Amino acid sequence: MNFLQDASILVAEDNLVNQILIKKILKKWHVRNLVIASDGQEAIDEFERGEFDVVLIDIQMPVFDGFTVAKYIRSNKDPHKREIPILIFSASSYHEIKNEMDQIGINDFVEKPFTPEALIGKLTEYLNSKDIS
Template sequence: MGGFGRTLQEASILVAEDNYVNQILIQKFLKKWDVGRIVIVSDGEEALEKFKEEDFNLVLLDLQMPVLDGFEVARSIRSYQKGMKRKTPILALTATSLQEVKDQLIEIGFNDFIPKPFVPEILYEKLILHLSGKDHSEMSV
């Protein structure tokens, strides 16, 4: 695993996902990788409330959620007044094919895309990539 362990141990990650089984799976892997802090919410409104109250190093957003979907949540995050908060890396979690949503993801300012059902190795790689502090403001897909 190399020197990346620290990055994850110090990370605070917000996960917005309405599917209970996915919540459990994601939490299981994040814990296994020693992620410092994991906050899991079930809808977009809750995600924005948490985002407003606390500071996160990364947001994992399911695109298809009740109340507010992932697109709307990301749009709100990207229009934040505080620069640091506005630049928080956002990764999209979706079962939709990338071709269908890529333009929208780029336009809104998502940093990356994780297909569902997610492959733990891919999630891990992308977390490391976006938590490493380098600026990956462009979609790397």
């Protein structure tokens, strides 16, 4: 799990309990940089300010929903930022949102409620293969 120590992760999640849980899980794994946004606009602002290796986005958030944030990321002028892995949190089933995920270019899905193992497993899949510097 050493690759997580070099990772920079943006999490867009409006639920305070989930924010605390995600922060606890990722700090336990010694993530280098963790930024948590509470709504879609804040997620976009943080995305523009920072350099991230992966983005985790809740589908249902205030201001802009997760799909809107993902569309914004995929339309970014910077090719590096535009190609960042995007993982969506949702209580919906994967099959309910698969078409929209595919159309936008969302990489993967983390079902809510999530377990630490599921979250770390998804991050491992997208960060371990990436050259994080």
